[in-house]
Amino acid sequence: MTRLAGSSKLLRAMNASAALAHLLDAGGLTRADLRRLTELSTPTISEVLRRLTEAGLVTVVGYHSGRPGPNAEIYAANPDAAYAAAVSVRDIGTSGAPSVVAALADLTGTERARIERRVDFLHTDPKTALIDVVAELRETAGVAAEGIHHVQLGVAGSYDPRAETIRHVDVPGFARPGLVPEIAAALATRIGVDNDVNLAAVAERRRGVATDVDGFALLWLGQEGLGLAIDIGGTLLRGARGGAGEIGYMPLYAPDSTHRKVDLQDLVGGAAVLALGRDHGVPGRTPLEVVTAAATEPDRAGEFFPQLADRIAVGLAAVIAVLDPSLVVLAGPVAQAGGETLLAAVTTAVRRAAPLESTIAVTTIDDDAVLLGALDAGLTAVREALIASIRDNQA
Amino acid sequence: MTRLAGSSKLLRAMNASAALAHLLDAGGLTRADLRRLTELSTPTISEVLRRLTEAGLVTVVGYHSGRPGPNAEIYAANPDAAYAAAVSVRDIGTSGAPSVVAALADLTGTERARIERRVDFLHTDPKTALIDVVAELRETAGVAAEGIHHVQLGVAGSYDPRAETIRHVDVPGFARPGLVPEIAAALATRIGVDNDVNLAAVAERRRGVATDVDGFALLWLGQEGLGLAIDIGGTLLRGARGGAGEIGYMPLYAPDSTHRKVDLQDLVGGAAVLALGRDHGVPGRTPLEVVTAAATEPDRAGEFFPQLADRIAVGLAAVIAVLDPSLVVLAGPVAQAGGETLLAAVTTAVRRAAPLESTIAVTTIDDDAVLLGALDAGLTAVREALIASIRDNQA
DNA sequence: TAATTGTTAGCCAGATTGCCAATCACGTCG
DNA sequence: CGACGTGATTGGCAATCTGGCTAACAATTA
Structure with missing residues (x-):
């Protein structure tokens, strides 16, 4: 429901901002490109570019040669x-x-x-x-x-x-x-x-595996805690008090009360990974070391990954049931160390546990996400x- | 990122649609009202209304008297x-x-x-x-x-x-x-x-308890199944394949595998409510009858509501951990029959189980929601x- | 030569300001 | 008590202004 109303001044401003938006998105565009994108006439495009250049927001970054006619100027947003x-x-x-x-x-x-x-x-x-x-x-x-x-x-x-x-x-x-x-x-x-x-998750959407997806959930397996980010059509879900995705504190159902109250953090947090490593004879003093060791020698790790995957699947099953994301991304140091081995284990575990099928992937961002x-x-x-x-x- | 660009025709169209949007929202407005809302000038408002009236979208529904000057015409969207x-x-x-x-x-x-x-x-x-x-x-x-x-x-x-x-x-x-x-x-x-x-949930947002909330989750307790609707700022979350909120199939974590795999439907679905009623000696052949009976005589129902609430809280805890909604609405025949008694029980149960505090309410819609x-x-x-x-x- | 780029001139659509007539409420005077 | 003047408000009209469009044109390159 657009409720924008105004006079010709609004029009000029809208056209300028539309052109700038296209330049920011595409990088380098000629007048003809902008004409096609905005469906404005040539004189108007010229006028808009003149104003944007004067304001220092746009500069000529090159010339488009090899075609008949004068070399077209290539405009781009001014980096500075x-x-x-x-x-x-x-x-x-x-x-x-x-x-x-x-x-x-x-x-x-x-x-x-x-x-x-x-x-x-x-x-x-x-x-x-x-x-x-x-x-x-x-x-x-x-x-x-x-x-x-x-x-x-x-x-x-x-x-x-x-x-x-x-x-x-x-x-x-x-x-x-x-x-x-x-x-x-x-x-x-x-x-x-x-x-x-x-x-x-923002990085994953812009440069990772989630570029072309309409929505995804990112499960972060960190050295200590775990977290969840929810992307819905490019915007992140934050919740009422910014607490959305705090699944570390998600309590787990215990059929009888003989078990002490456990949450997901107890199951897949750093301490839990360490303990699980000990149980399966995987060496390492930090969770990252344990997972790295298990990933380099999967044969000697035995049931380490399947069991870790089963626990991760508990959390993911709840997430998938609530959100039905088209993609679930595993990220964070632990997930990256686990790599393809962890991914395979989690995929089978989730397929067994979750009601809906979601594609699962490991992050492709090597840098500081x-x-x-x-x-x-x-x-x-x-x-x-x-x-x-x-x-x-x-x- | 508005990328709308165009000429004066776009402007006229925008102004007309802005006026219509205001008329649809507010109900009845004078020219002066529209002038204030759209920040357009009097001649423009007149022209816009003339066109909208000609198109049959807007009609004069009355006159505003009791103030100096001619009686202002009150315009409204044409119901027909x-x-x-x-x-x-x-x-x-x-x-x-x-x-x-x-x-x-x-x-x-x-x-x-x-x-x-x-x-x-x-x-x-x-x-x-x-x-x-x-x-x-x-x-x-x-x-x-x-x-x-x-x-x-x-x-x-x-x-x-x-x-x-x-x-x-x-x-x-x-x-x-x-x-x-x-x-x-x-x-x-x-x-x-x-x-x-x-x-x-749409009805709840427009005419129920969720009118002024920025987002809420609605848990539907039906005769047979249960469902969840997620409202984020007025738009519903549907998920990749429209499966968001299918928490009935959400598997519950069992610490040891001696328990058979249970999901939330097994815990709070219609059959479960019936069974729970039997256990506590609450009469009734359908889930609705059971809950109604328990609600009319809470003293004789004993632990029926607390136990039902504990089970509901299991699902809600997961929802709250993932979404952090500012409001959780209980709706559906079973929830309505449970009324304030159920609400009180669920509130205490959730406060005990969930990591974040969410307000919980029962639907206020009596009609077919x-x-x-x-x-x-x-x-x-x-x-x-x-x-x-x-x-x-x-x- | 043909295609393409970018500018200039004239035109047109649409919104604005300023002005004016008409209308109604209210207070005052006959 | 009724008529009238005052002031506020509504809504229309004319003139003006802003901004985009079409069309024509000069310039440039394959």
Whole structure:
């Protein structure tokens, strides 16, 4: 139900933003391409491009030769018109992985800087740490402060956008109310916060196995916990308080109460994987090591993968029954270490347990999925803000 | 990302459709009201209304007196511009309820006809039965065949819109591929098919307890089966093959394999309710009778409701963990019979089991929720089609 | 030569502002 | 108590302005 109404000014703004949207999507387009895409006339396209070029949002990036007539100019969105920054924060935990990974991308999506830091948030204020990281990103890439239009934060927790507060975080200091607005004020940018698993799903949709799917669920098997992201037609399901996908806490039904109350975290969380490894004589001190060891020598791991798969299938069966996704993606360090062996085991286990058939796949993203997803999310935020600002301001 | 581009014709169409959208939503508006809502100038509003009136979509329904100046004309969408029909089909089963309930509503949403029929689909072709019902609706309301723009069908099953086929239906004859297109061709209307529980959720959103909620889950406790509808911001989640919410088939985790594989249907389905009633000495031959008896004399039912609630909570805990809805609505005959007693029991059971807190409520719709939801769904389809046709045809 | 690119000129559709007549409520005066 | 003036409001008309379109044209390259 479009309720947009207005005068010719609205029209001009709409046409400009439509053209910009196409340029952002396609990358490089000639006037003739835009004419076909927007169904506008040549003079109008010229006028729109003239205005967008004047505003610094669009530039000529090349010429299309080899055909009769003058070489057509190829227009593209100006990479330096706006930047998006992404910061992925995680608890250091037992692994030696850096606790802050950050990257900066220009409007076209090319990564211009990336840094990794170990930050001890017990002794460092998140606010100053994040501001410093973003400043360092800017220096590395040589970008002015005003250039960054959006900073996307990824944390292992949920974000309540109404209260502007991060909840269910383990990293010290991040749960403080008022933190996010303060950072936004200090950086003078819009700031977005999202769950790390959600952001991994964004990356999966843009560059992974879920590019052409109308909806999918991503099960994240991490070193400690597990998480679920739900993508419905490209938008993520967050739930009332950002708690959608917290299946780690999903209680499992016990027919008689002699069993103590167990949830899915007890079944497939890091500790459970470790214990399962011990039971089957698979070596390794961390869940990742255990799964890697089992995957490299599947014959010696015995029933390790089938049993792990059976447990994963318990959670996936519930997810599939509720959501009926066309694709289920296994991601996270444990899933990636398990690889094809784990995938095969989970596929058979789910086929046995779940009422509906869903394709199951392992992520194809080798890089830091959370960071890439944060970058993608920040980028789309920047693009949408640009398009909206054209529609509103140029009135 | 709006990519709409065009010339002044698009503008006119947009303004007309915006005005119509407001008129459909608000009911009766003066020119001044529309001026405020659309932010268009007086001459433009006049022109738009003139065109809409000429097209027969809008009429003057009254005059606004009691204020200085001439009595302002009150415009409203013409009720007779289009009609929507709704047909709810269910298996007769053990109850004596009619198997086909149908209604007809005009564009403003007032019900103009309703009929109920018992149809034996073992000996009657669904196609002819449905065509007859719609014809009867038309006669009762005195509406021409072309007046009906949309027929909404509600069935206990799922609809695959790509294959245009109904799946997982118990009612004989409805699973036949090609049935829906044939009915659409015979009636010469658009036809929509949806799951009955989904439609009940539509009604709940429009006239029930879920009017102001950003998303909710509706658990349907029927005479036989159970179902789940998921509303996210007003749109229903259907899943890849229309199988979202089929939690009846959700398998339950058994810690050891000595228990046979049980799913949620075994736990809270009609048969389970009957058995539970027997165990607690609650009289009744159908699940509805059992629950009604228990609700009228809660003291004599003992642990019936707490135990039933515990079982319901098993399913709801999974739903809440996956979706984090801000509201969970209990609906369907069994839930309505259980009333406040059941609600209280379920609330405490869920609070104990589920990781997140969700408000739980019982439906407030006394009428046939599925039928009303189908009517609402058909009506919005008609309205959107009207608005879209203005935007496209008046070019 | 033919096809293609991009510009300029004139035209047209549609929305806006400003102006005006008509209408009604309300207070005041005869 | 009734008639009348005042002010607010409605709705129409004319003039203006913005913006996109068609058509013609110059320029360029296979």
